[in-house]
Amino acid sequence: KNEVEQSPQNLTAQEGEFITINCSYSVGISALHWLQQHPGGGIVSLFMLSSGKKKHGRLIATINIQEKHSSLHITASHPRDSAVYICAVTGNQFYFGTGTSLTVIP
Amino acid sequence: NAGVTQTPKFQVLKTGQSMTLQCAQDMNHNSMYWYRQDPGMGLRLIYYSASEGTTDKGEVPNGYNVSRLNKREFSLRLESAAPSQTSVYFCASSLTGGANTGELFFGEGSRLTVL
Numbered sequence: 001k002n003e004v005e006q007s008p009q010n011l012t013a014q015e016g017e018f019i020t021i022n023c024s025y026s027v028g029i030s031a032l033h034w035l036q037q038h039p040g041g042g043i044v045s046l047f048m049l050s051s052g053k054k055k056h057g058r059l060i061a062t063i064n065i066q067e068k069h070s071s072l073h074i075t076a077s078h079p080r081d082s083a084v085y086i087c088a089v090t091g092n093q094f095y096f097g098t099g100t101s102l103t104v105i106p
Numbered sequence: 107n108a109g110v111t112q113t114p115k116f117q118v119l120k121t122g123q124s125m126t127l128q129c130a131q132d133m134n135h136n137s138m139y140w141y142r143q144d145p146g147m148g149l150r151l152i153y154y155s156a157s158e159g160t161t162d163k164g165e166v167p168n169g170y171n172v173s174r175l176n177k178r179e180f181s182l183r184l185e186s187a188a189p190s191q192t193s194v195y196f197c198a199s200s201l202t203g204g205a206n207t208g209e210l211f212f213g214e215g216s217r218l219t220v221l
Contacts, residue, residue: 004148033210042214043196086148090207093164094139096148 003027006087006097013104019074021100023087026068034061034072035086037099043086046072077104108132112197112213119187119220127182127216129197135211137203138180140172142193149196155180156203187220194218
């Protein structure tokens with residue numbers, strides 16, 4: 001049973017496209033996290049949010065607590081955005097999705 | 107800023123050998139974690155330490171031991187390595203544990219291969 005489900009698992013986009021990655025969860029949470037992992041690299045935190053919407057540069061994260069759903073949007077995608085994006089939630093512990101692998105083609 | 111530092115970055119072991127992965131954080135965080143990452147699976151918790159002096163088992167603790175040496179350092183030991191322990195290991199830390207952990211900070215990962 002997966003407490004956190006992400007879609008799609010894999011995504012290929014052309015440079016400049018608008019990208020959406022979805023995350024649904026089934027547990028009660030205090031916060032939701034979006035993480036980024038570049039190939040062979042470490043994991044960095046992009047966002048932590050418990051309601052509404054946050055924006056950093058070209059990245060936007062939204063959460064709907066009632067629907068237990070979050071989206072990560074990337075505007076004007078660039079090849080350097082190619083990475084695995086991981087959704088995680090904080091309930092009584094951390095639960096992680098399996099990640100969405102994004103490839104942005106020049 | 108160092109953040110979370112883990113060593114070594116790469117290690118190859120033979121079945122039955124032992125090794126220790128070291129992790130240190132300089133953010134004065136109370137909670138520290140060890141995860142393993144395998145293809146097609148989400149990060150899985152091996153052990154965690156909610157605060158200095160405490161450790162608890164996570165989802166996949168078998169074959170591992172941990173030590174919270176002090177507030178900064180949290181080590182993971184494989185006493186007798188098995189091929190099933192081939193994985194990428196991540197150390198992480200957060201200000202607190204439980205329901206209000208705050209942001210999670212990760213180390214760069216340690217790629218372990220057991221032959």
